[in-house]
Amino acid sequence: MSRRRDAVVRRGLRHIRRAIAEQPRMFALAFLASSLYGGMTVASAYVIGEVTDRVLLPSFEDGATTGTALALSSVAILGVALLKILGILGRRLFAGIMSYRLQAEYRRRVTGQYLRLPLSWHQRHPTGQLLSNANSDVESAWFFVAPLPFACGALVMIAITSVALVLTDPLLALVGLVVFPLVFAANVVYSQVMSPRMQRAQQLRAEVSEIAHESFDAALVVKTLGREDTETGRFADRAQELRDGLIAVGRVRGVFDPLMEALPNLGTLAVLLIGAGRVAEGATDAGELVSIAYLFTLLALPIRAIGWVLADLPRALAGFDRVTPVLAATGETPYGPDAAVPRAGGAGVGLRDVGFRYDDGGRATLQAVTFDVPAGRTVAVVGPTGSGKSTLAGLLVRLVDPADGSVLLDGVDLRRLREGEVSTQAAFVAQSAFLFDDTVRGNVTLGAPVDDDEVWAALRVAAADEFVAALPEGLDTRVGERGASLSGGQRQRLALARAVVRRPRLLVLDDATSAVDPAVEARILDALRAGGTPTTVVVVAYRQATIALADEVVWLEDGRAVARGSHEQLLADVPGYAALVRAYAQAEVPA
Amino acid sequence: MTAAGQLRDREHEGALATLRRGLRMMPEFRRGLPVTFALALVATAGRVVVPIAVQQVIDRGLGSPAGPDLGLVSWVVAGCAVVVVLTAVAVYRMNVRLFRTTETALAGLRERAFRHVHDLSVLHQQGQRRGSLVSRVTSDVDQLSVFMQWGGVLGLVSIGQLVVATVVMAVYSWQLTLLVLVCFVPLVFAVRWFARRLVQVYGVVRERVGDVLAAVSESVVGASTVRAYGVRARTAERLDAAIDRHYRAQVDAQKVTAAVFVSGEFVAAVANAAVVVVGVLLGLAGDITPGTLVAFLFLVTLFVAPVQTASEVLNEAQNAVAGFRRVLDVLDTEPDVRDPAVATPDRVRELPAGPLGVRFEHVTFHYAPGARAALDDVDLAIAPRTRVAIVGETGSGKTTFAKLVTRLMDPVEGRVLLGSADAGWVPLADVAFASLRARVVMVPQDGFLFDATVADNVRYGRPGMTDHDVVAAFDDLGLGAWLAGLPAGVGTAVGQRGESLSAGERQLVAVARAYVADPDLLVLDEATSAVDPATEQRLTRALDTLTEGRTTLTIAHRLSTAERADEVLVVDAGHVVQRGTHAELVDAEGPYARLHASWRRSSAGEPEPAR
Known part of the structure; x- marks a missing residue:
């Protein structure tokens, strides 16, 4: 004592x-x-x-x-x-x-x-x-x-x-x-x-x-x-x-x-x-x-x-x-010396034997995942809860680094790129949208040199233009702490506009339309697909509408990319996929 | 009347008015206050006793013509020592009394404010930032408590000390007392001016603290956004700027505080010098003794101390009063939906036994005076035991409908009745809450779970259930297998807000909670966010069991819900525009057919036709 x-x-x-x-x-x-x-x-x-x-x-x-x-x-x-x-x-x-x-x-x-x-x-x-x-x-x-x-x-x-x-x-x-x-x-x-x-x-x-x-x-x-x-x-x-x-x-x-x-x-x-x-x-x-x-x-x-x-x-x-x-605490993200190759159009994405586990030493979240997304293509990542979809989405924009293997952007390992390079090429929208205590404009641009026309265009794509126009001060309206003055759907649409306005070469959507009415979601997805630039899109989704938007589907199960192909192919070949999609469709619309 | 959703706000009320209002609401505080005040007065005696001892020793002990009288000195010192010890005991008693009464009173205040927040309508609760409501029963009251423990005691003793020191000084020499008082007059004005400055500068500090908190929380909560968009430098800049502004505000405030303190010290020095000069002159005229003059120099320090303390306590006092006001504002806000059992006991009624139907009689509601009506002259009846789906675009008035049926809000015009043709209809406004909440249950969109076990959360719907009953309820709902799959079954802890469970699983528990409450009228606000298909299927099955045989109003976001309902109400811009079964409406020309088509497309993934 x-x-x-x-x-x-x-x-x-x-x-x-x-x-x-x-x-x-x-x-x-x-x-x-x-x-x-x-x-x-x-x-x-x-x-x-x-x-x-x-x-x-x-x-x-x-x-x-x-x-x-x-x-x-x-x-x-x-x-x-x-x-x-x-x-x-x-x-x-x-x-x-x-x-x-x-x-x-x-x-x-x-x-x-x-x-x-x-x-x-x-x-x-x-x-x-x-x-x-x-x-x-x-x-x-x-x-x-x-x-x-x-x-x-x-x-x-x-x-x-x-x-x-x-x-x-x-x-x-x-x-x-x-x-x-x-x-x-x-x-x-x-x-x-x-x-x-x-x-x-x-x-x-x-x-x-x-x-x-x-x-x-x-x-x-x-x-x-x-x-x-x-x-x-x-x-x-x-x-x-x-x-x-x-x-x-x-x-x-x-x-x-x-x-x-x-x-x-x-x-x-x-x-x-x-x-x-x-x-x-x-x-x-x-x-x-x-x-x-x-x-x-x-x-x-x-x-x-x-x-x-x-x-x-x-x-x-x-x-x-x-x-x-x-x-x-240590563990700072190390950055490489390279600049991203400035190219027009979508970025090519590649995963090579990617493995990931959380630090608590539990089961591997992802194991030996390998696939490519060619430039300009749209790929849906589908899998049951806990199959590692969100982790995969985070890996693509280097929110986390893989434990094994590598993630490539235009053939370059993300870890070789200089700090800030990934975010000039890729945009990421998470399931729960985070807004800063700033104006609508500030939240969309995040300080990027973008003029108001471009902001409005992005808001239009994200089906957010109508509600923003109705706000008391339009683009200058402050959204409050974490966007408290807006509804969940409105926050999510602003987060989508934030991604769109940067004209990313790779867009990663992690179930980013879940709080939006189905009708509005359809409008947003259509606009994204109809956009002029053939952006590479990776979407994590449950809704069949979202899946149908993709050129291809990657089926994840227990941290492994088990199958890949068109929606129809997977429906026919992969029983797990068929069961999941049908189950969800049944919950949504009984046949 | 205050605008809807606003708490009463008396930001500009004076401090004294706040205190009066507060004392009315804290009866515990007034009890025993006179004794405490009496002790405070005694407490100051010990402080003046030392200067008196000095005077006695110099004048009578050492200054007597017959040479030093050590016997007298011993008596004086012993007497004073006894007084000092008694004073200490009095201060101890006073402190303990004061702490006990204030803390008891504040605990009562906390409790009443907490209860009152729950009594306020959802309009008030949602109109305030949650944090602001919490702070009114936590940090605002804490501030009061801290003030009472530090500043309150100091202030009380200081006032007593000021009074006693003045009286003793006046007994020694009224001329010198007058002189000291004159010296302090400018200080009184200075302190008042400083007080206003202090309020200002500390107001700025508080604001800046808020900015820092917000900026820090952005860097933590928005961690993935910051990384995904490479805006680390920008976020760091904003953070550093907020921290720097806070620092500068603190330094500014410190300058004012130091100036306040020092002005008292300066006045004390001036008074001391003046007392020496005038005292010597008075002494020469034979008016005072040397011992008196020396004692006076001691007394001046006693006089200065409370003035300085007052300036120190002032800022804390302002904060405490502001906090006090915020707590009282909650208590003063009239709940706009009141339990008739309390508000109008003469015409309170119970809901009739048996199944419940719903009747709207020309019901109009708007969220603020002059705002567009969320529901406009709605007139309809829903038969008991019908499952009704309410559909419509976002903002059409579906949710308002649900809130009026559960009496979370009252209509601005018209009335809502519950009952049946057989058992009679009762206006919702006359139904005792106890009866209403036992028979009518709403499952909100986000089925909030408490940081407890699954069983505890379900029991919340019907207290006193055993774990065995809870398991049985899950079995009834077809969720037995799911429950068995949890790490500790019904004993599984769900974590803060139920975050250890998935969103869908939280809904399962919320459904079980509503099921055990066994209501006759059920209002479901369907969750919009997607859950994984396996859970979705379980949820659908559980809801089927839950709604079986009960009148059910579901705010539907899913087509499947509308299709399975006995009846569909289509709401648009505050009006019920269509009503019928899904089969009737889907082929009819109208908004439902359009909604349905859009739903189907989005589920099937077909593009929307060009507009």
Whole structure:
């Protein structure tokens, strides 16, 4: 147990060093400012003491004062205060900048990794986890940095004070030597008692949020089955647990806060008690007593800053531990040196002994798949669920790389092509269309230099022109987060237009028309086929309409390309194919 | 009245008005508040006791003409130490009380808001981004809780400290007190100005956080699109820009915060200097003692601290109030479809026993005032135990029809009745929800599943069923073999939103859930997306069993469904334009024949004739 605690302390110190090493300039500035603040805080106590000794008490004794003495006192008080203010400003600003820079920098690194790492890595990590890695985890990893310079400044201040105390009066220094370590120890105990409770509360917050998410997602089911009471009960149970967790956190704070306030106050009283004796002995004077008493009042806050840093370290480490694997992840997609051969018309596609398996070490998704799609042809890939169709579609545009064999575009292995080359030649539309929070135009062009006429033409092909024209701002209408303002069918049509507008030489459709009414789908498919450029098309589909569009069909079963031929040939030769197509046709239209 | 689908929004309501509104809705919070306030007042005593000790020691202990009186010093210090300890105990009690009442009150608020979201109609639920509804029962309330735990205590003690420090100062010297107050007047104005700036800059920060979240989620959720279209550089640019804008907003906000804090420090220094100068002059005039003057210098720091704390807490307070307002706005939004058992208990009714038919009496519905009618003066009756398919183009009003029958929405004009010629007709608006939801069940397009086992999800339709009953239900539906094929049978966990199952399999579970609910009137919103043929066949068989002997309205996207129905309703532009059996309609001139032809073509893969 205590070893684990030591480990946390050691790792915490290393984490602090890391923060300083990342932002040495900002830390130096913030630390300087903080030390200035610390020095001036001590100085202000001495000024008060000196003013008491040299101006206040003599004036009262003599019954007279001079303008110069008063002016000097004011200047001293104000001067020290101004320097202290400078220290505060610098400390807050530079510490803030340091913490925000670290956040921004790590967010850039993490999201940079998201964009760099291959799709297979993404598939292994839940979306929610990746989102919180880049957001809350990065934030909590560097949250402690904001009070860090303050805490370091406080250490300086304690050092100065201790020296000053010893020089002033060794006996009074003893009070400091008792109170400071006590305050420090209380802080350490606090952070250790608090952090597991905080973590539990955080966990419960997440659980409450999860229930709310799920329950509101299920709103229609809850409503139509009249289960509002059950749902509220489920939510209330967890909300009560969270309440108890937060009260437990509050109870610790409830003890700690008054303790932290009482300790310096008791220290001041001790200083008065011992100091009065020393004054009576003539070992020290009233002014110095006032200084030291004043100092204790002022020190209470900076010492707490040390506590803030310590209390936050476990959370910071937990956050950082969740970010590290992302930053350390490897598996960047390697690119080759070649440019794609610029040719007119469709691209030739070839698969040579392609094998693929997911990283979890399970069964192979694809095995020794070999076939060619000549330029300009349309091929449908058909197979039962789990036969590897979607994987195959992703391989064609290099969303993933094959484990064995190779995928060729115009005879060139995709892995030999430079970054970005594949996407200039090939377009891919997935089953669930993804839209960016951008305008309709932005979503279709994705930054490609395409004029509005071409955008409209593409929208027409995708049967999206009518609804886009009806949008309040046409092409300039923002579609909202992930296209939230559009229906599923509309999103899918925009995704199709995005592919069409690039005039790809290879178009890969992974069941990309499933959310479109059959009548509309027919229109889209006709337009794609009637297009001027003889694009090579590979479609993954169930619908007979889509299959009928193809010149040829490749039949996949258990990850193998078992048969290939025209629809009629396969119907006659491959029992599995015939069964699947008929089954689906029966579900669609009973014979 | 608020526009359809909008939550009540009082963005510009003042903070105090929000607090009053909130206190009305959180009765738990008011309980025991006076005692807490009393403790807060005691809590501040410990803070002023130290300056008083300093004054006593200097004036009476050390300054007495007879030389230092150490006995007196000991008594003063001991007395003050007792007060300091008692204060600490009072603060502890106050903290614990405050945390308990606020957390209890907030848990209650959370619960009521959660329930209220479920009570709102689908119009409201769909009009809001789901995330926004969730945040109203989670992060908005969390923000309040955090504020109460940190800022609330600080604020309470600070106010007390300000009051007590002022009183003690005034007892020592009214002249110096006045001087200190005058020094602080400009600060009050400055803090008010800063408060507005703070709201502004932190508003910008929040907005930027949202942008960053959205940009990050695009890079994760859109990972395959980003790769397929080679737009990594463009996405990275957008991300970096969002992160950078967020960073700059944070720095701007930090500048304002630092300035607020520092202005208090500056005023304190000015007050200290003024107190020294004026104090010495007053002392010479014989009005105050040196100990009083020194004590005053201590008291000024006590006076400054709450002012600085206030400026620190201010921003958090603004956030908390804004969050509070968002939660209260949910509670203040009147559900536009209300359970008559609660709303009008005097005329609440039960549905008549036996099979249920449906009657629409001149029903009109539009989604927003002035919008095109989604259903326009629809007048019809559906006999009990008929299986009806509702067909029409996207946007024709089919879905509206279904939502009105299940009372997910109420018609704008006319009324919907359920019942039969024999048992009598009951207006849907008078039927108690308990009766309605037990007899009328809708299977939505996306049969949402909870993150639980298959059995738990089915039980959702009828709580208290045993696993054995659930298995039997699947057997009835012809799904026994499918269920047996799952890794752990009925005990198989379906994952978040049922994502461990395929879309088609999720529908199978949803059908089983509706089956065990055993409704008399069933409304099916058919899924449009394709599922694999084997599942499709199972689904068709299961649906046949489910609909057997029940009045069924199906929003049909498939030709097969229309063909098998007893009756077909064709909806177009808010009107029922055709009605009859498939056989009657398919050969008649009209929209159904056209729809049918288009369906057939797309299923068979023939090209569409030129238009």
